[in-house]
Amino acid sequence: MKLLLTAGGVTNKSIHDALVGMLDKPIAESNALGISTASYALPGGASKAWQFFNGQPGNPMCELGWKSMGMLELTALPSIDQELWVPMLKETDVLLVNGGDPMYLSYWMQQSGLAELLPSLRLVYVGMSAGSMVMAPNIGEFFVRWKPPTGGDETLGLVDFAMFPHLDHEMLLYNTMANAEKWAAGMQGPAYAMDDQTAIKVVDGAVEVVSEGHWKLFT
Template sequence: MKLLLTSGGIRNDSIERALVDMVGKPVAEASALCIPTAQWGHTMCGPESVRGFITGLPPWGGMTSMPWRTLGVLELAYLPSIGVERWQEWVRAADVLLVDGGDATFLAHWMRESGLLELLPELHDTVWVGVSAGSMVMTPRIGREFIAWAQAPDDTTLGLVDFAIFPHLDVFPTNTREAAQKWAATLELPAYVLDDESAISVVDGEVSVISEGEWFTLGPAS
């Protein structure tokens, strides 16, 4: 699987070009599924924000309003009740998975429970496009600061990459450079701090930063 781990989505031409390069064809020729699951685990999200992500309405819009050839919705919490033989066909047919933000520990839980995590190694050409928690879920840990789901046992996530992500630099009052430094000091991991104009691509193990904004690294590898 190819990963495009964004802070705020497909926010500029550089990130969009990276997406097209990873998919290998124009957006208008690609099929996508959007996954809003992480939103249900965050206290700041709810029915209106989920609808906004799915429809592409502002201020949540962006990725789902791109001119995809086809676009569908995949809610991970429903998948265990309908059988893998049904939903795996939908996932395998998609070129791109658009995974929204919310709470990354909640998303990790449902990726395991649904069986989607087990399927990922088979999706060699599929592009995972994460936003915020949809990106952070791929890291080993997110830090206590980013847990909003009350039932989260700890801050561990999936560990499919070996670095952490601090998103939304200077977008929210709590997401400052100083806050990122304190956060990184508790993780003992290489970490990328991204504003909403920045993203990380991971293809065949090669990690690259795409940015028209501000980003920096912290931790052991910085």
């Protein structure tokens, strides 16, 4: 599995080129599955899910011109046979994972069995906001809204760093560099603050920042 962890989607040419390079073929020849489970834990989550799949929020993901596009709802997976959805995942070129609540997404990735499958899948995982944050070992109390039954802020741990997305976003006045520094001080490993023009590419364990904006690594 290759990871392209973004804050705001495929927002510029550098991130777009990184995605195409990871796919090893054109987007028009690639099959995609979208996941918007994280959005349902936010107010207006159903509308946010529709916007994601229709390319409405200005965060390009699903509207890039994929050969095919499907929807995968994690909350439904525990109630159906794996043979109905696992083969589809194995044939998919890219998984597009929307933002929302990272703890809710982490919980349903684990409950559905997707988290266990992800490391074995030969696809490109493209996360946006919470869809990226969930790959970290934990997200920090700063970002905990929905609380899992076990409590805490632990997520999937498929990478060894954490992410503070939407740095200096005009609609998220609390996502400042000062707050990112306070957040990073409480994290136990490397942590990136990143704006919506930045992504983190992970291939075979090698980490590369792809950016036309601004970001900072806290160690």
